Amino acid sequence: MKIQTITGMHDILPADQPYFQKVNKAVESIANYYGFSKIETPILEFAEVFSKGVGVATDIVEKETYTFKTKGGDLVSLRPEGTAPVMRSYVEHGMHNLPQPVKLWYSGPFFRHERPQAGRFRQFHQFGFEALGEQNPSIDGQIIQMSYDVLKELSFKNITIEVNSIGDSECRPYFKKILASYFKSKKSSLCSDCQRRLKENPLRILDCKEEKCQTIKAGAPQIIDHLCENCHAHFKQVLEFLDELELPYTLNPYLVRGLDYYTKTVFEIVEKTEEGQNQGSLLGGGRYDNLAKTLGGRDTPACGSAGGIERIMSLMKTREVKTVKAVEPKIFLAQLGQLAKRKGLKLFEEFRDAKIPVAESFSKDSLRAQLRTVNKMGIRWVLIFGQKEALEDFITLRDMETGVQKEIKLNKVVKEMKNKIKK
RNA sequence: GCGGUCAUAGCUUAAUGGUAAAGCUCCUGUCUGUGGCACAGGCGAUGGGAGUUCGAUUCUCCUUGAUCGCCCCA
Numbered sequence: 087m088k089i090q091t092i093t094g095m096h097d098i099l100p101a102d103q104p105y106f107q108k109v110n111k112a113v114e115s116i117a118n119y120y121g122f123s124k125i126e127t128p129i130l131e132f133a134e135v136f137s138k139g140v141g142v143a144t145d146i147v148e149k150e151t152y153t154f155k156t157k158g159g160d161l162v163s164l165r166p167e168g169t170a171p172v173m174r175s176y177v178e179h180g181m182h183n184l185p186q187p188v189k190l191w192y193s194g195p196f197f198r199h200e201r202p203q204a205g206r207f208r209q210f211h212q213f214g215f216e217a218l219g220e221q222n223p224s225i226d227g228q229i230i231q232m233s234y235d236v237l238k239e240l241s242f243k244n245i246t247i248e249v250n251s252i253g254d255s256e257c258r259p260y261f262k263k264i265l266a267s268y269f270k271s272k273k274s275s276l277c278s279d280c281q282r283r284l285k286e287n288p289l290r291i292l293d294c295k296e297e298k299c300q301t302i303k304a305g306a307p308q309i310i311d312h313l314c315e316n317c318h319a320h321f322k323q324v325l326e327f328l329d330e331l332e333l334p335y336t337l338n339p340y341l342v343r344g345l346d347y348y349t350k351t352v353f354e355i356v357e358k359t360e361e362g363q364n365q366g367s368l369l370g371g372g373r374y375d376n377l378a379k380t381l382g383g384r385d386t387p388a389c390g391s392a393g394g395i396e397r398i399m400s401l402m403k404t405r406e407v408k409t410v411k412a413v414e415p416k417i418f419l420a421q422l423g424q425l426a427k428r429k430g431l432k433l434f435e436e437f438r439d440a441k442i443p444v445a446e447s448f449s450k451d452s453l454r455a456q457l458r459t460v461n462k463m464g465i466r467w468v469l470i471f472g473q474k475e476a477l478e479d480f481i482t483l484r485d486m487e488t489g490v491q492k493e494i495k496l497n498k499v500v501k502e503m504k505n506k507i508k509k
Numbered sequence: 510g511c512g513g514u515c516a517u518a519g520c521u522u523a524a525u526g527g528u529a530a531a532g533c534u535c536c537u538g539u540c541u542g543u544g545g546c547a548c549a550g551g552c553g554a555u556g557g558g559a560g561u562u563c564g565a566u567u568c569u570c571c572u573u574g575a576u577c578g579c580c581c582c583a
Contacts, residue, residue, distance in 0.1 A: 090556085093574070140583050149510080150581070167583045196583095201510080203577070279580075290581095345583060370583095392583085422542060455537090457544040472542060486544070 094200070094208025104409035105399045106211075110193055111410065112239040113213045113393075117191040120232050122215055125190045127171035129197075133161040138380055139170035140345060150198045164197035168214045169374060169390055170381070176218050177383030187220030187388075193395070205397040214392035215371075218378075221387035223320050226351045226373060227327030233369050233391045234333055237355060240398065241407045244358045245368070247335035249328070250309070251321035252289070252342055254349040255376060257314035262288060264307050272302045292340040308339040320350050347377040351389065357401065368401070369393035415443035416507045418465045420456040422472035430471045433481075433499070440500050442507065444469075460486060467506060469499065 091097065098106050117124070137147045147153075152164040165171055172190055175181070181188045193213035202208060215232060217225045230247060237245050253261060266288040273281060277296040284291065292303060313321065328335050335353075343352050352372035357365040371391025378386035402409075417437070421430040427448060437444045447459050453470070460468050470482040470491075479496040483503075494502055 090574075136583085146581075146583060150583090169583075198582080200581070201579095202575085206582090343583080344581090348583090420543090453542050454540070454544075459544085461544040468543090470543075474542085482542095484543075489543090491543090 092208070094202040096207055096209070102399065104411065105402050105407070106395065108402070108407070108409050109236075109240060109395050109398055110213070112236050113191065113193055116232050116235050116239065117215060120189070120215075120228065122189040122191040122217075122232075125172060125175060125192050126194065127165070127168070127175055127192065129165055129195065130162045131165055131171055131174065133163040135170050135174050135381065136163050136166060138382075139173070139347060139377055140167070146344075150200055152197050152199055166196055166198045168192050168194075168196065168212060168392055169216060169377065172214075172216045172390075173218065173374075173377050173381055173383070173386075173388065176386070177378060177381055182219060182384060182386065187217040187225060189215070189217050191215045205394070205400050207396060211395035212392050213395060214390055216388060216390035218388040219386050220389070221375065223323040223351075224327055226320075226324045226389050227331060229371060229389050229391050230324075230328065230335075230353055231331050231333060233353075233355060233371060233393065236393065237368060237398075240402060241405065242357060242368070242401070245334075245355055246358055247328070247333055247353055247355050248338040248341050249324070249335050249351065249353040250338050250341040251313060251317055251324075251350050252348060252352055252372075253309055253313050253317045257312060257317055258309070258349075261307070261309050261312040264312060265289065265291075265309075268306055269302070275302055287344055289342045290344060292342050303340065310337075310339060317350055324351050343372060347374045347380055349373050349375040353391070366397075368398055413443050414463075415445040416465060417442065417467045417469060417503055418445045418447075418456075418460045418463065419469045419471065420453060420460070421446075421448065422451075422453050422470070423476070426471045426473060426476040429476050433469075433471065433496075436500050437503075440504060442500070442504060467503065469503070 114124075133147075133151070133153045136151055140147055146166075151166045153161065156162055172192065176188060176190075191214065194211065195209055196212050197209050199208055200206065213236075215229055217229060230249070234245070234247060252258060266284065269276065269280070269284050269288055269291055273284065275298060276284070276291070277294065277299050280291045280294050280296065280299050283294075291299065292306065294303070310318075310321065325335075325337075338354075341352055341354060350373040352370075354367040354370040356367050359365060369391060370393075371389070373387070373389040375385075375387040377388065378384065419430055419434055419437075421427045430446075431448065434444060434446060445460075445463060445465060447456050450456050450459070453472075457468065466486050468484040468486060470484055472482075475481050475496075480493045481496055481499050482491055483494055483499075484491045
């Protein structure tokens with residue numbers, strides 16, 4: 087068997103790091119600005135955290151979570167998402183005693199055992215924002231705003247927020263019944279998948295892309311017309327915030343979440359082509375007022391969002407988004423001979439103390455090979471430190487652009503180079 | 510979980526039922542203390558397994574992986 091990554095796992099190679107880091111930096115700076123603190127939760131949790139939290143929709147937990155027994159006999163899962171662990175942490179550490187809302191953000195690897203496809207891996211990375219302990223709709227607005235800001239910061243242009251409300255435990259079960267009975271009356275015209283969904287999760291029929299289901303969908307009752315008073319008022323205020331923030335949003339009555347812990351606001355940020363074609367969702371979130379209780383905590387309203395880093399990265403690459411480059415040295419220290427090599431290492435440290443980045447290739451012996459490397463790196467200034475120089479305490483500075491060389495006293499070289507690269 | 514397509518060197522691509530070829534990259538030398546250019550050389554591949562065959566990289570099957578779509582999408 088060939089040594090290779092496990093299906094669906096991938097390396098984020100040095101060439102991809104500028105994109106990866108750019109996303110994480112954008113997330114971090116925006117999170118900081120909005121007063122969100124970073125949290126790291128373990129990659130392994132008791133399986134219950136997810137089976138209870140995400141629960142009910144058995145497909146998700148049973149088929150798509152990496153779950154196994156430890157040597158001690160505990161049933162544990164690789165985290166498939168970030169919201170439940172954050173909520174677990176909130177409950178476990180009694181964060182309800184902190185000023186509310188508790189605002190947290192995270193970024194890290196997650197695991198889902200699915201069929202990999204473009205931009206969809208089994209180990210992937212997500213970042214997320216979670217605001218816990220606050221039911222005021224302004225927090226929904228803030229989560230949406232900062233999620234949007236992240237993509238803006240990453241130079242995404244044609245992005246739109248799709249938003250909907252899916253009610254709460256008071257009004258949604260009732261709506262589900264209305265919806266189910268509507269679809270039941272049209273059952274024979276639905277696609278085969280939707281006939282099955284009718285039993286399992288009628289809300290998801292609204293998500294169907296089959297043409298024959300489109301017309302039926304169009305006539306379906308909409309949840310926003312069936313929200314209870316509380317949910318209706320909440321949603322109205324969220325939209326007012328979005329208006330006030332001048333965020334580009336559209337109401338999408340078909341936007342749903344399959345899980346029961348979701349309540350009220352749900353949203354996705356999607357990219358559209360010039361013609362308005364939906365390119366797919368980059369980021370999504372919503373309110374999950376029922377999760378805390380499901381995990382055994384006290385009733386805690388909360389709202390959050392999460393984005394897939396790989397998906398965002400792959401789109402950034404097609405756009406040629408400018409990335410942050412690592413600091414590239416402008417000086418190369420070349421050495422020749424054992425003595426110079428030893429003393430050169432020390433000089434290299436002196437440059438580090440002066441915070442001047444210097445490239446080197448101490449492993450190479452020939453000056454030729456070192457200069458070739460310099461050329462490939464596109465570095466202008468080369469300090470040539472050979473036997474002669476090492477013995478007489480000077481160094482030869484070569485300007486690769488002009489080929490002009492001059493000698494510098496060893497004890498002045500750091501200072502002189504500092505001035506050189508300033509220009 | 511289901512279906513389509515694909516798999517040759519680090520990358521891009523040739524070719525053949527009979528020694529697998531090239532460009533780029535990388536390394537070395539021409540140039541033993543001076544880069545780019547040029548020239549010469551070097552490293553390096555038929556994903557894995559079985560079958561058909563005198564002989565398989567080529568044909569067949571299985572497997573693994575990638576990719577696209579479906580299911581699902583926290």
